[in-house]
Amino acid sequence: MTDKVALITGVTGQDGAYLAQLLLQNGYVVHGIKRRSSSFNTERVDDIYVDPHERDTRFFLHYGDLTDATNLIRLVQETRPSEIYNLGAQSHVQVSFETPEYTGNSDALGTLRLLEAIRILRLEKSVRFYQASTSELYGKAQQVPQSETTPFHPRSPYAAAKLYAYWITVNYREAYGMFAANGILFNHESPTRGETFVTRKITRAVAAIDRGLQETLYLGNIDARRDWGHARDYVEGMWRILQHDVPDDFVLATGETHSVREFVELAFAQTGRTIRWQGQGVDEVGVDADSGAALVRIDPRYFRPTEVDLLLGDASKAKARLGWTHTVGFRELVAEMVQADLARAAGGKWHSGRFV
């Protein structure tokens, strides 16, 4: 057991929920910041939340927002964390083209507000700060694979906002001697991945098509390539970054890259379907090899004004210094996500990392 106290922004998101679970297992007291919403938004953490009226708990939720500086200062003051994980963000790349100002406010300035809260409360020497940085920083990278030394070239308002967050984290480390560290994480997914990210959109559609609830899956650029890992592995890496003896920046990645097209093929294969591609460009269609049904079509609405074509990470620094490596490979990830969506479609309930 430990007397460590963690504060997590974005606790209701995919990573926040996995991280809260890991830290509770490691004996931490965990405080999470959730946003006020007109409908329930705590589904991912409902299974670890215990009503404080009922029995002792080490997991607490507080209302807050990264756009509200006074709220952040008060929460840091009240919860007195030894570790802060800044995972909260408007995290959707395509949405950031529609809401660039809000994305900058929450993702860039939100990070600054949290760092300032630490400084205002004079906690620079007692708090360790983790910033959720991203492989989107590399954007139009000239170098493959991408490592901590690869130059950044952001390709979206989201990536530009995260670039500011990355550098302000480095700056507070250098200027004030804070233990402030960036995890530059490549894409990581899970059965609780947000439904509008491409992997989950695909696995949900595969399950719905299998049950006869949907006919066609519409996608954008299926030739984009990503280095996809499992969120459970990556939150372990975040924790290790803050346990390191010095604050530093680390890439977490699998070292494998696959296209959206390959993800589609593998996902449908989980339900016994083979996809044959016909046509070209926006007219390309993914056809069921047995029935001839058009299961996948291209919708240019999902094309981005500027795209990130190829991400492939080199996590050798994290391996050497943190002893971190991924454990879940691409095929296993796709299988787990499809099986989870099939179980969900059949009425299963998510509990402790699986369906029961």
Ligand code: NDP
């Ligand atoms: P999610 O979109 O699943 O979760 C984002 C979380 O941030 C949610 O809890 C959301 O709340 C919260 N949030 C959004 N806006 C605000 C705000 N203004 N104030 C406070 N909280 C806010 O993202 P992931 O869990 O996938 O990612 C976690 C972090 O890691 C993000 O910062 C993301 O940009 C970054 N990242 C993610 C990668 C990935 O592949 N998953 C890779 C690299 C970086 P609500 O539930 O109410 O929407």
Ligand code: GDR
């Ligand atoms: P990404 O994830 O932009 O890499 O950001 P996303 O799953 O949204 O897109 C991956 C690739 O798939 C292509 N694509 C589509 N994407 C979506 N969402 N919907 C579609 O229909 C579709 N069709 C094709 C995209 O063009 C893109 O190339 C994620 C987020 O979690 C960020 O917060 C994080 O920082 C990065 O990963 C690393």
